[in-house]
Amino acid sequence: xxxxxxxxxxxxxxxxxxxxxxxxxxxxxxxxxxxxxxxxxxxxxxxxxxxxxxxxxxxxxxxxxxxxxxxxxxxxxxxxxxxxxxxxxxxxxxxxxxxxxxxxxxxxxxxxxxxx
Amino acid sequence: xxxxxxxxxxxxxxxxxxxxxxxxxxxxxxxxxxxxxxxxxxxxxxxxxxxxxxxxxxxxxxxxxxxxxxxxxxxxxxxxxxxxxxxxxxxxxxxxxxxxxxxxxxxxxxxx
Numbered sequence: 333x334x335x336x337x338x339x340x341x342x343x344x345x346x347x348x349x350x351x352x353x354x355x356x357x358x359x360x361x362x363x364x365x366x367x368x369x370x371x372x373x374x375x376x377x378x379x380x381x382x383x384x385x386x387x388x389x390x391x392x393x394x395x396x397x398x399x400x401x402x403x404x405x406x407x408x409x410x411x412x413x414x415x416x417x418x419x420x421x422x423x424x425x426x427x428x429x430x431x432x433x434x435x436x437x438x439x440x441x442x443x444x445x446x447x448x
Numbered sequence: 449x450x451x452x453x454x455x456x457x458x459x460x461x462x463x464x465x466x467x468x469x470x471x472x473x474x475x476x477x478x479x480x481x482x483x484x485x486x487x488x489x490x491x492x493x494x495x496x497x498x499x500x501x502x503x504x505x506x507x508x509x510x511x512x513x514x515x516x517x518x519x520x521x522x523x524x525x526x527x528x529x530x531x532x533x534x535x536x537x538x539x540x541x542x543x544x545x546x547x548x549x550x551x552x553x554x555x556x557x558x559x560x
Binding site: 336341365375376377382423427436438439441 | 479481488489490491492493496498504506507536538540545546548549551553554
């Protein structure tokens with residue numbers, strides 16, 4: 333079974349600074365997909381970024397980028413120019429690309445606070 | 449475009465009562481999911497469906513039931529509520545399993 337580990341339960345960053353959230357995963361699969369989801373205080377789960385394991389290039393989405401290290405099974409999220417609206421829980425998630433794979437496995441989350 | 453909607457937003461149940469959490473999506477997605485989120489934890493999959501008429505258990509199905517009679521609707525049934533079912537419940541849908549899941553706003557359930 334796949335597992336996803338987020339080793340930082342809580343983090344804080346000053347507004348306009350950069351912060352990196354860590355995620356590691358365990359799998360024997362060679363092809364899979366990784367996600368970062370954001371959950372602000374409103375509780376709404378929102379996709380931040382998605383990475384396909386067979387793609388070497390790291391995904392980016394405006395101020396959000398990932399550092400995907402396939403051999404190390406690491407998938408960290410970098411937030412640049414942090415804004416107050418980035419305050420949220422961030423969840424890393426994994427799904428295999430194999431046939432019959434339906435379940436998204438989530439980490440326990442990192443609570444990020446952006447300080448004015 | 450409403451996306452994924454859930455009702456109710458909040459509910460208090462007494463032990464032993466039953467209720468149905470409603471979930472509807474208007475994106476014509478085949479795949480739908482029910483998760484629960486306990487404090488300080490990630491989301492755990494309760495049940496999922498790959499299309500109308502087809503459902504299967506996830507990681508934590510005990511105490512719950514689902515049905516999927518249409519593409520749009522995926523209700524979650526709690527038959528005999530227990531305090532351990534106090535949680536926030538999320539419904540989600542996706543077009544393909546490896547694509548983005550779209551989540552509803554959640555239902556907060558308190559069992560006393």
